[in-house]
Amino acid sequence: MKFVLFTLLALIIAINANPVYRSCKCKAVSNTVHFTFHSWDISSCTFCSCKDAAMANCEQACKSAVESYASTGCGKTIKGSKVKYAWDAGSCSSGISSTEYTCA
Template identity: 60%
Template sequence: MKLFLLAIFTLLITVNGNIFDRHCKCKAVASKVIHISYHSWDISSCKLCSCSNAAMVNCEQACKALVESYALTGCGKLTKNTKVKYAWEANKCSSGLSKNELTCA
């Protein structure tokens, strides 16, 4: 019985992601060719938290702020006027790609 419960528990973690260790990740990506990532950040994480935890709920807003600052400071060594978007992932809680383009200074 214990082995069966362990197998079910392992299956749930595998299928639903690790619910015991969630991460909010952010990327600045090329506006036209989305699979090109210019820079990425691990913004926050939480242990034993649900999707209602502030680290997961505010993942998109934190990512937006980071990429806006990144664009204002020239996007590292990218060519001036390069267009970027932000992409975020808060484990299975939320993820997405911004609709608005940001211009690197």
């Protein structure tokens, strides 16, 4: 019986990521092939739901980070390059923006 419960728990974790620990990750990616220019770990929480601020605001926090990154020149990226933001809030949400930002 214990083996079945352990196997079931391992399967749930493997399929749905870790339901106990969630994190919000952000990337500035190229606008065409989505090559990563820079990435950030925005926030994380333990035992939180998708309604928790750390997860619910992941996309907006990522958007703000990439806007700032673009306005300050995108590091060593060629001036005028275009970037988009990509976020991943674990099993809560993820995606790539349609909005492009030009590196200053």
